[in-house]
Amino acid sequence: MENSEEKQPEEVLRDKLVEAEEIGEEIASQGRDITQEGQWIADYAKATRGITDCAPQFLDIESQIDFLEDINTSGRASLQGLLIAQEPLFLLSATSSTAATNVAISISSSEQLIPCLTSEMQEPTKIAISNFHHFSSRSEVKEEVISLMQSFGLDKGVQGKISPLELFLTAHQAFERPVSDTDPVSTSLIPMRESISSIVAELLRRRPIQEKAGSNYDKVLSFGIQLKRDELSENVVREWASQWDKLANELSQAKQGMLSREEWNQRLQRATLFLNGLLKGLDPSKI
Secondary structure: OOOOOOOOHHHHHHHHHHHHHHHHHHHHOOOHHHHHHHHHHHHHHHHHHHHHHHOHHHOOHHHHHHHHHHHHHHHHHHHOOOOOOHHHHHHHHHHHHHHHHHHHHHOOOHHHHHHHOOHHHHHHHHHHHHHHHHHHOOHHHHHHHHHHHHHOOOOOOOOOOOOHHHHHHHHHHHHHOOOOOOOHHHHHHHHHHHHHHHHHHHHHHOOOOOOOOOOHHHHHHHHHHHHEOOOOOHHHHHHHHHHHHHHHHHHHHOOOOOOOHHHHHHHHHHHHHHHHHHHHOEOHHHO
């Protein structure tokens, strides 16, 4: 017989988000070298909890619970001194970036879904989603990705091609300094898609073991399993693969005149968060 006191999935998620926020804030208080990583975890948890409280149906709850189990376990270990401080925190923010990308993709159709909520929940949900997008579009995420791409040598083009970093910068510059009456897909989102595609191709080339991988999902799964940091679970790699499978289509589907600046920004930030989680989660020594 089912236990009537057993918590519902959204309650489990809410509890884990509260714990992650507390862990992140405690990590942030430990010292300036790890403040940014700890604060990122706390802010991710707080922003996601806002959506959980208003409209948990916007989230992939089971996936978020899995991410938070990894984040909280590693965070507790870090605070207990069981792991070297900086490296596990780097992995924690890699996992939370991946989790945040999962949230962002899940709420991309919020304009269509919010009217289905009860009238009293519509405005709080809009605010929660706005707060999440504000969190996910912070400038330091972009700067982190630039630094990570440089560290992986992705600031150099292959055989005369434009480098992944240059394409990434082009995508953001087109948003920051838009030209009137231009298409955000061709000026920004296509360069972002090409940047990620070229990164995927380069990481496939750098795999220790070459194996057949045809689809976007299989390509990321192949190099991710081989190149991930040992502390990361394979669940995170599978999420990278699933996210790129969705993003590849999302970055090229919209037609001219059919994409608002807000949605343009959200797609750009989802891609940036994806790269942040992916590159932080790879072990350079395995390449």
